[in-house]
Amino acid sequence: MSNRSPIETQLTENRTFPAPAAADVGFPRWHIGSEAEYLEQHRRSIEDPAGFYGDVAKELNWFEPWREICSWELPDARWFDGAVTNLCHNAVDRHVDAGHGDATALIWEGEPVDADSGAEQRSLTYAELKAETARFANVLDSQGVKKGDVVTIYMGMVPELAIAVLACARIGAPHSVIFGGFSAQSIADRVIDAKSSVVLTCDGGWRRGKIVPLKDNVDEACAKLADGPNAVERVIVFARTKHAVEWDDLRDRDWAELCLHVGTERAPEPMAAEDPLFLLYTSGSTGKPKGILHTTAGYMVHAYLTAKLTFNLIPDDNQVFWCTADVGWITGHTYILYGVLANRVPTLMYEGAPDSPDPKRFWDICERHAVTQFYTAPTAIRAFMKWGDEHPAAHDLSKLRLLGTVGEPINPEAWIWYRRVIGRDLLPIVDTWWQTETGGHMLTPLPGVTATKPGSCSTPMLGVDAAVVDPETGEELPANQGGVLVVRKPWPGMLRGIYGDRQRFIDTYWDADNDYYITGDGARRDADGDFWIMGRTDDVINVSGHRIGTMEVESALVSHPDVVEAAVVGMPHEIKGTGIAAFCTLTNAAAGKSLDEVAKSLRAHVTAEIGAFAKPDALRFAAGLPKTRSGKIMRRLLRDVAAGAKETSQDTTTLEDRGVLGELLSAEAH
Ligand code: WT7
Numbered sequence: 001m002s003n004r005s006p007i008e009t010q011l012t013e014n015r016t017f018p019a020p021a022a023a024d025v026g027f028p029r030w031h032i033g034s035e036a037e038y039l040e041q042h043r044r045s046i047e048d049p050a051g052f053y054g055d056v057a058k059e060l061n062w063f064e065p066w067r068e069i070c071s072w073e074l075p076d077a078r079w080f081d082g083a084v085t086n087l088c089h090n091a092v093d094r095h096v097d098a099g100h101g102d103a104t105a106l107i108w109e110g111e112p113v114d115a116d117s118g119a120e121q122r123s124l125t126y127a128e129l130k131a132e133t134a135r136f137a138n139v140l141d142s143q144g145v146k147k148g149d150v151v152t153i154y155m156g157m158v159p160e161l162a163i164a165v166l167a168c169a170r171i172g173a174p175h176s177v178i179f180g181g182f183s184a185q186s187i188a189d190r191v192i193d194a195k196s197s198v199v200l201t202c203d204g205g206w207r208r209g210k211i212v213p214l215k216d217n218v219d220e221a222c223a224k225l226a227d228g229p230n231a232v233e234r235v236i237v238f239a240r241t242k243h244a245v246e247w248d249d250l251r252d253r254d255w256a257e258l259c260l261h262v263g264t265e266r267a268p269e270p271m272a273a274e275d276p277l278f279l280l281y282t283s284g285s286t287g288k289p290k291g292i293l294h295t296t297a298g299y300m301v302h303a304y305l306t307a308k309l310t311f312n313l314i315p316d317d318n319q320v321f322w323c324t325a326d327v328g329w330i331t332g333h334t335y336i337l338y339g340v341l342a343n344r345v346p347t348l349m350y351e352g353a354p355d356s357p358d359p360k361r362f363w364d365i366c367e368r369h370a371v372t373q374f375y376t377a378p379t380a381i382r383a384f385m386k387w388g389d390e391h392p393a394a395h396d397l398s399k400l401r402l403l404g405t406v407g408e409p410i411n412p413e414a415w416i417w418y419r420r421v422i423g424r425d426l427l428p429i430v431d432t433w434w435q436t437e438t439g440g441h442m443l444t445p446l447p448g449v450t451a452t453k454p455g456s457c458s459t460p461m462l463g464v465d466a467a468v469v470d471p472e473t474g475e476e477l478p479a480n481q482g483g484v485l486v487v488r489k490p491w492p493g494m495l496r497g498i499y500g501d502r503q504r505f506i507d508t509y510w511d512a513d514n515d516y517y518i519t520g521d522g523a524r525r526d527a528d529g530d531f532w533i534m535g536r537t538d539d540v541i542n543v544s545g546h547r548i549g550t551m552e553v554e555s556a557l558v559s560h561p562d563v564v565e566a567a568v569v570g571m572p573h574e575i576k577g578t579g580i581a582a583f584c585t586l587t588n589a590a591a592g593k594s595l596d597e598v599a600k601s602l603r604a605h606v607t608a609e610i611g612a613f614a615k616p617d618a619l620r621f622a623a624g625l626p627k628t629r630s631g632k633i634m635r636r637l638l639r640d641v642a643a644g645a646k647e648t649s650q651d652t653t654t655l656e657d658r659g660v661l662g663e664l665l666s667a668e669a670h
Contacts, residue, residue, distance in 0.1 A: 015412075016451045017419070017429075025427055026372070026401040028317060030448025031309050038449045038459075045463040046489065052463065053079075053492060056305050057297075060090050060342070063270050066297075070490060075510040075517075077490035078274055079298030086268035087277060087300045088170035091341035092130045093268060100315075101127030104346040107320065107369055108159045111206040111352025122159055126344075129163070131264040136160075136167035138262035143198065143234050143253070147172035147269055150196040150279060154178045154187055154218055156205025157351045160238045160255065161327050162337055164200050165278075172269040174276040176291065179328025180205055180212055182611040184220035186289075190281050191225060193291055194499060197233040200255075204241035208353045215245040222251065273297035279499050280330055282436040283549035284508060285539045291499030292330075292436050299439045300342070302493025306440040306461055307339030310430050311373045311402060312447050315344040320399075322348040323375040324362070329546070330436040331406055335375060339440065354380060359387035363395035374422070375404035375432075377545040381414045382575050389421050397422060402447050404430040407545025408577045409533050415454035433457035433533055435519065436547075437509070439493025442466060443531050456530045465489040466531065467516075468523050474514040477524075482534055485523040486516040541570035541578050548580070548614050556609035557582060557616075562590035562598055567625050567633045571618060571642035579617035581642030583625055583664065595621055599670035618642065618669040624660045631656075641665055 022030045032038050045052040050069040057066070057080065067082030095103065102125050110120035124132065145151060151173045155161040161177075168175040176194045178187055191199065201218045204211035215237055222232045237245070238255040271277075277299055279291040307313055311321060321340050325331035327349075340347040348369055354362050362384075366374060384392070403423050405415075410431055419429055428447035434440060443466060445458040452458065460466045467476045468483040477483040487494075494517065498505040509518050522534035536542060539550045550568040557566035565585040573579030582602075590598060599619045606615050620641070626634045634655060640648045641664050648661070655661060 015416075016453050018451045019428055019446075019448050020426055022448060026399075027312055028314065030446075031312055031314075032446050033448040035449050038446060038462075041462050042460065046465050049463065049489070053301060057301050060300065060304060061085065061094050066273065070492075072490045074515050075506055077298070077494055077496070079301070079490075079492045080273040083273040083297055084270045085273070085297055085300065086170065086172075086271050087296055087338060087342075088133060088166045089268040090300060090304075091169075091338055092126060092133060092166060095126045095344050096130050100344060101125060101130070103315070103344060105129040105341060106159060106162055107346055107348045109348070109350050109365060109369075110158075111350075111356055112209070113357055124159060129166070132159075132163045133166040133170055134266040135259055135262055135264045136163050137170040137266040139236070139255075139258045140167055140171055140173060140198075141266070142258065142262055143236070145171065145173050145198055148276070149173045149198070150176050150194040152176050152178065152187070152191055152194065152196040152199045153201075154180065154182075154214060155200060155202045155238065156180055156207075156212065156214060156240055157326060157349055158202065158205075158238065158240050159349065160202075162349065165327065165333070165337055169277060170266065170268050172271050172275060174278050176279040176281070177328050177333070178281070179326055179611075180214060181328075181613050183608050184217045184224065185609050186611060187217060187221035188224040189289065190291070191221065191232060192228070192230045193281075193289075194279055195230065197231070199232050199235045200238070201235060202238045202240040203245045204243055206241065206352050208356045211241045211243060219246050219248075222248075271296045274496070278333065280333065280436055282330075283540055283547045283552055284504075285549060285551065287549065287551045287555040289549075289552070290501065290504060290508075292495045293497045293499050294439055294493070295496050298492035298494070300338070302440040302491060303334045303339035304342040305463075306444075306493075307335060308343050309446060309462065310432060310441050310444050311335075311375070311404065313340065313343040313345045313373075318370070319345045319372045320348055320369050321345050321373045321375070322350070322366070322369070322371045324350065324354070324380060325375075325377070325406075330439070331375075334440050354383065355387065358391075359384075360391045360394055363392045363397060366397055366400065367395040370399040372399055373402045373404070374400055375406065377407040378405055378410040378414055379408065379544040379576055381405065381410070381418050382577070384422075385414060385417050386575065392421055397424075400424075400427060402430065403427050404432060406432045406434070408542045409535065410455055411577075412454035428452065431455075431457045433521075433531070437495040438487075438491070439495070442487065442491070453530060456526070456532050458530050463491050468525050468531070469514075469516070471537075474511070474516075479527045479529075480524055482522055482524045484537055485519040485521045485531070485533070486514075487519065488516045541568075541580065543570075543573075543578050543580060543613065544576040546613060552610060553580060553582065553606060553614055553616065556606045556614070557584060557602060559609065560602055560605045562586050562593070562601070565625055567635065567638055568616070569635050569638045569642050571639070573617060576617075580614065581618045581620070581638070581669075582616035583620050583622065583638055583641075585624055586621055595668075595670050620664065620667040620669055622660060622663045622667055624657060626660050626664065627656050628654045629656050637661065638664070641667075
């Protein structure tokens, strides 16, 4: 594949870009530098996983060796059974022990920019990160947190968030990080599900010059839980914005104050390979988010290996890796923190929005910190395109060596723009396909190997046996036929369960008749064997790279007093990729109200129930929803309407009441 020359045609499907030579983009070498090498290593990883992963794992530290690399009894995989290790030790202490305490681990930049002094910046070496992490681990100890207790983390993007996550891993208390965009209700739901009694938060976070009221949201969540069995016992508050917040003397503690009373030594807890490492809630087909469970050793090895290979991470090579995701999502867990730190490459963490104070901000950061690998989402790339080429052009981006994308399919136009404007028409782009459930990359180009195609996430990572199968028969499909994407062999970073819901774990991901993991995505493979993701096959939509269950939004809508019934589907959106279109039937009492007012109230309600990012982009009202005679909502019809169709090409013969369709097609979007 890598010998093909770029075909400069506008026929999107045919353009390919061969992997550049390492030296041409500024790397001393590629970890994997030829297709033959990739194929050989991939073959070995599948045929001899014990040999392959054994070699990878030897690059990390183990307190006790494993007995067995992998045991697999569908749907349960165990990796590195018998081994004892600690991920915080491997991501931090290991480097200090090896004499790299002075190397930079974390570079942080705050959002506010001061006219005189510029942006607030902090940088921590591995020795400092170790001391701060051990200190906060001692704080957690002092507050009664024990190995196995779930700690909820709802913070902005500040270094203390990284420290908190690592401290949890250090003491073996699984973390459950909740993205700061979620509402009080969402915090409460997750605290209950995880049976967590300790919450770490900030007074506020900076976002586009405004304060996100993190502590207020936690207070509200605590109030909802106060009288139930899941009352929050302790809230530890890091003062970031330093504005006035409510304080409950019994429950709340000041972060810095607690740190004064403890030391900076705390040994990493010896963790069994399959001890829980973290929970991360994500959306599924039903209304309730699921707590994806990851365990220690397998996730560690997967995060380490994939970060290393996909981004060509090499220590002592002047690399600065920047993943623009939030630590509240899996991307931030694996590729801001664990995977990058484990490879001893400095990781950059930025607090705020890409256009604050202006649309040059990201490029300004890239230039000032000499960012070498840059990893972002297609939705951000589309926004950069819209803001204009002059913003990146105003900065020196010549230190960049590699670009990455994640979270949703990237449209070829955005891919080409990314390569041309940010990548100097030269840099490799790794379009990484993976999920909260997979822990790390599953399908991705390798920068020194793959001839990339705009919009294709290319080939399987080492150790990954992916296929596109017929959903009915389970048979692998021939080239260019769309089917469902599955993974046929266990991989170390795979989820080990849905917290507290064994049956949902089995029902969602495992088909009893076939021994493979069902991803929930549709895909096809082209004649070269490259994968193209075609979108979700379940009732999940991908909005700006964030997964939202349509049913979650529907439940939020119908819990509003004006709404009788609601249906939510995805609609094409210029920046978000997919936007949220909602269709509602109102109560008779509400029918007389101004629809703009109702729409406003519904958006506020969804914001309160889930978070602002789940607000419908378009709301339409009708006397009924289109249903089949058996009462099933015809979503494909709604998708047509949401996409702006004025008539439908769908088969409507099963529609119960055709009048409803006419009403919807002419309904105005609010
Ligand atoms: C879903 C997982 C993985 C981190 C961020 C999202 C979609 C993810 C790609 C890609 C096409 C992608 C899939 C997947 N997705 N990466 N490179 N190309 N689609 O994690 O919230 O667990 O969502 O995101 O639909 O199933 P997540």
